[in-house]
Amino acid sequence: MAISEAAPELAGTRPRTLSVNWTKIVMWVALAPVFVYLVLPSLIVIPIAFTSSKVIEWPPPSLSLDTFGKFFADDAWTSAIASSFLIALIVMVVATIVGTLAAIGLSGKPFLGRGVLVGVILMPLAIPVVVLGLGDFAFLARAGRMLNGLQLVGTRPGIAVAQSVLAVPFVYVVMSAALAGLNPQLVRSAQSLGAGTWSLFLHVYFPAVKMGLIASALFAFIVSFDEPVVAYFLQGPDAMTLPVKMYTDIQYNLTPLIAVSSTILLAVSTTIFVALMLFVGRRSKAVPLPGAAIPTTSSSSGN
Amino acid sequence: MTKTETAESPTKRPQTAGDEVPAIEGRHLSKSYDGPLVLDDVSFAVQHGEFVTLLGPSGSGKTTTMMMVAGFERPTSGDILVEGKSVIGVPPKRRNLGIVFQSYALFPHMTVVDNVAFALMLRGMEKKERRRRAGEMLERVGLGQFADRKPGQLSGGQQQRVAVARALVFDPDALLFDEPLGALDKRLRDQLQVEIKEIHQRMNISVLYVTHDQSEAMMMSDRIAVMRDGRIEQIGSPEDLYSHPATAFVATFLGETNLLPCSITGRSGEYATVTLEDGGRAEAHLGASARSHQGDCVLSVRPERVQIVTDGETADCRISGTLRDHTYLGSMHRLTVDALGRDMVLTLPDSAELPSVRPGDQVKLGWSRADAQILAKEA
Amino acid sequence: MLVWPLVELLQAAIQGGGTSFDKLQNNPTTGLIVKNTLVISAWTMLIVVVLGYFLAFCAWRAKGAQRALIIAFVLLPFWTGVLVKNFAWTIILQEHGVVNTVLKSLHIIDDPLTLLHNRFAVIVGMAHYCLPYAFFPIFAVMIPLDPRIERAAESLGASRWRLARHVIFPLTFSGILASALLTFIISAGFFITPVILGSPSDRMIANMIDQYQSQFVDLNTASLLAMLVTAAFSVLVLLYNRVPKEGQYGNL
Numbered sequence: 001m002a003i004s005e006a007a008p009e010l011a012g013t014r015p016r017t018l019s020v021n022w023t024k025i026v027m028w029v030a031l032a033p034v035f036v037y038l039v040l041p042s043l044i045v046i047p048i049a050f051t052s053s054k055v056i057e058w059p060p061p062s063l064s065l066d067t068f069g070k071f072f073a074d075d076a077w078t079s080a081i082a083s084s085f086l087i088a089l090i091v092m093v094v095a096t097i098v099g100t101l102a103a104i105g106l107s108g109k110p111f112l113g114r115g116v117l118v119g120v121i122l123m124p125l126a127i128p129v130v131v132l133g134l135g136d137f138a139f140l141a142r143a144g145r146m147l148n149g150l151q152l153v154g155t156r157p158g159i160a161v162a163q164s165v166l167a168v169p170f171v172y173v174v175m176s177a178a179l180a181g182l183n184p185q186l187v188r189s190a191q192s193l194g195a196g197t198w199s200l201f202l203h204v205y206f207p208a209v210k211m212g213l214i215a216s217a218l219f220a221f222i223v224s225f226d227e228p229v230v231a232y233f234l235q236g237p238d239a240m241t242l243p244v245k246m247y248t249d250i251q252y253n254l255t256p257l258i259a260v261s262s263t264i265l266l267a268v269s270t271t272i273f274v275a276l277m278l279f280v281g282r283r284s285k286a287v288p289l290p291g292a293a294i295p296t297t298s299s300s301s302g303n
Numbered sequence: 304m305t306k307t308e309t310a311e312s313p314t315k316r317p318q319t320a321g322d323e324v325p326a327i328e329g330r331h332l333s334k335s336y337d338g339p340l341v342l343d344d345v346s347f348a349v350q351h352g353e354f355v356t357l358l359g360p361s362g363s364g365k366t367t368t369m370m371m372v373a374g375f376e377r378p379t380s381g382d383i384l385v386e387g388k389s390v391i392g393v394p395p396k397r398r399n400l401g402i403v404f405q406s407y408a409l410f411p412h413m414t415v416v417d418n419v420a421f422a423l424m425l426r427g428m429e430k431k432e433r434r435r436r437a438g439e440m441l442e443r444v445g446l447g448q449f450a451d452r453k454p455g456q457l458s459g460g461q462q463q464r465v466a467v468a469r470a471l472v473f474d475p476d477a478l479l480f481d482e483p484l485g486a487l488d489k490r491l492r493d494q495l496q497v498e499i500k501e502i503h504q505r506m507n508i509s510v511l512y513v514t515h516d517q518s519e520a521m522m523m524s525d526r527i528a529v530m531r532d533g534r535i536e537q538i539g540s541p542e543d544l545y546s547h548p549a550t551a552f553v554a555t556f557l558g559e560t561n562l563l564p565c566s567i568t569g570r571s572g573e574y575a576t577v578t579l580e581d582g583g584r585a586e587a588h589l590g591a592s593a594r595s596h597q598g599d600c601v602l603s604v605r606p607e608r609v610q611i612v613t614d615g616e617t618a619d620c621r622i623s624g625t626l627r628d629h630t631y632l633g634s635m636h637r638l639t640v641d642a643l644g645r646d647m648v649l650t651l652p653d654s655a656e657l658p659s660v661r662p663g664d665q666v667k668l669g670w671s672r673a674d675a676q677i678l679a680k681e682a
Numbered sequence: 683m684l685v686w687p688l689v690e691l692l693q694a695a696i697q698g699g700g701t702s703f704d705k706l707q708n709n710p711t712t713g714l715i716v717k718n719t720l721v722i723s724a725w726t727m728l729i730v731v732v733l734g735y736f737l738a739f740c741a742w743r744a745k746g747a748q749r750a751l752i753i754a755f756v757l758l759p760f761w762t763g764v765l766v767k768n769f770a771w772t773i774i775l776q777e778h779g780v781v782n783t784v785l786k787s788l789h790i791i792d793d794p795l796t797l798l799h800n801r802f803a804v805i806v807g808m809a810h811y812c813l814p815y816a817f818f819p820i821f822a823v824m825i826p827l828d829p830r831i832e833r834a835a836e837s838l839g840a841s842r843w844r845l846a847r848h849v850i851f852p853l854t855f856s857g858i859l860a861s862a863l864l865t866f867i868i869s870a871g872f873f874i875t876p877v878i879l880g881s882p883s884d885r886m887i888a889n890m891i892d893q894y895q896s897q898f899v900d901l902n903t904a905s906l907l908a909m910l911v912t913a914a915f916s917v918l919v920l921l922y923n924r925v926p927k928e929g930q931y932g933n934l
Contacts, residue, residue, distance in 0.1 A: 004929065025745070027740050030736070031737070031740055031752070034733060034736070034737060034755075035755050036757050037727055038756065038810070038813065039755065039757055039758060040758060040770070040774060040780075041759070041762065041765075041766070041767045041770035041771060041774065041810060042692065042758055042759070042761075042766070042770070044770045044773055044780060045769060045770050046767060048773060056773060056776075057778065058773060058778060058779055058783050059783070065810065074684065074759065081698040081921065120684055120685060121684070123684065124684070126867075126869030126915065126916070126919045127688075128870070128873075128888060128911060128912070128914055128915060129871065129873065129909070130873045130891050130892065130911075131688075131691070131908040131911060131912050132886035133889070133899075134691060134891060134892075134895055134908050135687030135688050135690055135691045135908070136687050137895070138687065138690040138691060138694060138901060138905065139686050139687040142690060166686055168684075170863045181825060208725060222761075226763035226764060226765075227762070228764055228765055228873075229873050229874070230876055232892075233813050233892075233895070242765075243764065246769060247765060247874060247877075247878070250765075250769055250772060250878050251877065251878065253761065254772070254884040258769050259769070259773075261761075262765070262766040262769050262770070265763045265765070265766050266762060266763070266766055267762060269761045269762065270761065294706045301684040314832060339878060372727055372795075373833075374836075374837075375833055375836075394836070395833070395836040395837050396836050396837070396838075396840060396841060397839075398837075400837065401837070402834065402837040404830045404833065404834055405830070406828060408828050408831045408833065408834035409834075410831065410835070410853075411853065412852045412853050413852075420847070421835070421838055422838035424840055425838060425839040468836075469834075469838070470837075473838065473839070479823035500841055526837045542855070549773060594712065603721075681883075
């Protein structure tokens with residue numbers, strides 16, 4: 001093997017293959033702290049939830065399930081769990097239906113005013129949630145007065161309706177992508193074979209967008225489940241979601257019970273994320289990567 | 304380990320043909336990525352002003368070889384010399400080679416003239432002067448009026464010419480082309496082949512060209528290195544490779560050929576006698592791979608060298624068969640003959656006088672012994 | 683349900699009219715809050731654009747499984763609820779929190795650092811939230827880049843620094859711009875994080891809207907403020923939509 005002595009000016013230059021490896025090593029070493037920064041907040045709450053201590057301590061003195069016991073014995077927290085799940089389920093159903101209908105209605109050929117409609121649907125992504133929260137409060141208060149004093153502010157249905165507005169853009173984006181992936185030839189060939197509206201929907205549209213529907217529903221659920229701001233403005237004695245209860249308790253009553261609530265929220269989002277990945281991510285290319293579709297259109301989604 | 308020269312960075316030599324130091328030389332290059340060799344003892348040289356093509360199917364190691372010359376890959380062993388000086392360990396930016404990439408890799412955010420002037424800017428040339436030089440280069444490739452466009456506004460062929468101009472403008476020691484025409488349609492490819500060839504001749508620059516297209520290689524090259532599985536099978540002029548292929552792979556990869564299994568019964572110098580499958584004997588030229596080969600061989604005859612012979616005529620070799628098919632292709636006739644249990648193909652120019660045979664007729668085929676190559680049989 | 687709440691706010695804002703405006707103008711904290719919002723958002727933007735660019739560049743360079751790993755890490759904060767993240771930061775940054783415990787056990791510090799309830803904590807928490815939003819616009823403009831472009835520049839004589847300055851940076855500039863605007867927009871609307879991680883003097887504009895609504899019970903002034911914020915945001919969102927996205931260089 002012939003190795004040549006490098007020219008004097010090149011003496012300091014590393015052989016190229018080696019220098020590539022160095023870049024790689026430097027890159028991963030530099031990435032490590034960033035990874036810690038990204039991951040730590042998602043994992044740190046779990047050990048605290050299993051602490052034996054009555055206060056938040058790091059590291060937890062020992063592990064126990066006591067805090068979990070206390071959490072589920074506390075009516076305020078269990079009511080918050082119930083509120084959160086109930087509201088998220090309503091949002092899931094409402095937002096998926098509304099968002100899907102919007103996507104179907106606005107798909108196909110462009111028409112006058114379509115841009116405006118799309119803008120209105122996506123608007124919640126571009127407006128600070130706090131503005132929406134305040135608006136929802138004012139609106140539901142007036143609507144309640146108009147409907148013979150019907151209580152809307154401070155109720156679970158009130159929060160659910162308001163949060164649906166936040167979830168619709170996500171459903172719309174996912175379903176539009178799913179519908180765009182549908183081959184129009186398929187519709188025509190089904191029609192030529194004699195398919196009517198109903199069988200067209202059942203055998204052509206539904207199978208094509210099934211994964212999109214599932215993804216939309218999961219998205220809508222999690223948008224509501226993690227949403228604090230609108231829920232904060234519309235909260236009431238019987239309508240306080242987990243994030244709102246946590247917001248209050250972190251400020252005035254910092255106990256390990258919050259860690260249990262965090263762990264529950266984390267478990268639910270993780271389950272949904274895994275479901276999305278296993279279920280949808282693999283089978284359908286029409287469904288965008290969770291998050292990948294969002295940043296290009298969204299701004300704030302509850303912070 | 305031997306120590307070659309300690310010297311200043313490679314400097315340019317006058318480009319005169321016949322200089323004994325090649326512009327680019329690869330010596331016993333091997334490469335493995337923690338496993339089998341992807342490149343196995345590859346040696347070649349590009350003389351000054353010469354156009355050398357690395358030709359081979361994908362995975363043959365031709366692009367790896369070129370990337371080593373360019374400096375983006377490092378050989379596991381072996382040496383690369385530019386103007387007689389080893390460039391192992393010299394980064395690409397100091398090798399002074401112009402490279403035209405597959406898909407061109409033009410800078411999409413720069414105008415055409417800025418793309419071409421980029422290398423001059425890096426060499427510290429003052430703005431007015433480098434724009435003038437880049438403009439001149441664009442004129443030479445016929446794109447003077449497109450200087451201020453962005454590459455995205457040009458056609459594929461125009462982008463290709465910008466890439467050539469960009470690679471030429473800093474007066475490199477040689478030009479490297481990595482499958483530059485792969486993405487283009489046939490007509491444009493033919494046209495650009497001519498253009499590249501013209502640029503090569505006009506600028507008298509050394510070129511190392513990589514392609515998998517044998518007709519492209521034949522049309523442009525002074526010499527072709529046919530590569531396969533990380534090795535060079537044969538280096539030679541297009542005529543040499545076509546009429547005297549060293550191996551059965553080269554014979555089939557460059558143009559069409561008929562391969563007839565045979566075994567050598569006697570050797571005499573350049574020629575040997577073989578026995579064909581029907582027991583018939585024939586004399587033919589000994590190809591490189593059969594010279595010291597003891598096992599089964601094949602006889603390779605090009606379709607245009609096979610003739611239909613009548614009883615009165617003589618030929619060095621003859622076999623008989625049945626005409627199966629006759630196709631007219633415009634410039635030529637293509638005949639398929641069932642002989643020795645396989646298809647023999649022969650082509651006759653359109654102008655030739657056609658023998659009065661019809662499909663199903665018995666025919667006798669013959670060829671001259673100089674037109675048949677005996678080559679080692681390949682699995 | 684989409685538009686009406688905004689109409690409602692507009693109406694209330696108009697109702698309050700000049701009176702509300704005077705209130706805002708005479709409120710001594712208004713100036714501070716606007717300044718807070720701008721300064722905190724700018725810092726967050728700066729940090730996440732730098733980190734996001736670094737992550738996007740690494741992800742672009744890495745292929746296959748390594749790229750998927752980086753993206754998975756970036757996506758993680760997306761899937762953690764806001765309150766979970768904020769609570770986690772209080773555990774990490776508080777006086778006897780994770781950071782102080784670790785630093786003390788390594789004998790780097792003797793007395794715990796004050797890391798929580800200050801501007802530093804707010805920016806750390808907000809940057810964590812915004813990082814994915816900074817990453818994706820930059821990554822999106824990097825993906826279509828032909829890696830051969832780097833080789834082309836090198837073969838023409840470019841050093842790493844020149845390559846970065848003349849090729850990679852200009853080609854990804856629109857992504858940086860989009861990412862900066864997007865994260866600034868998101869940051870400026872933060873509500874939860876300044877309250878939980880910041881001190882009372884780190885409140886931002888969203889908190890002021892809440893204060894008028896729930897503390898002063900002055901819907902008209904809250905609405906006026908909300909409308910002003912919406913107007914300012916609309917300008918930023920319009921700007922964001924005008925930033926060229928991928929495919930801006932035509933077919934290459």
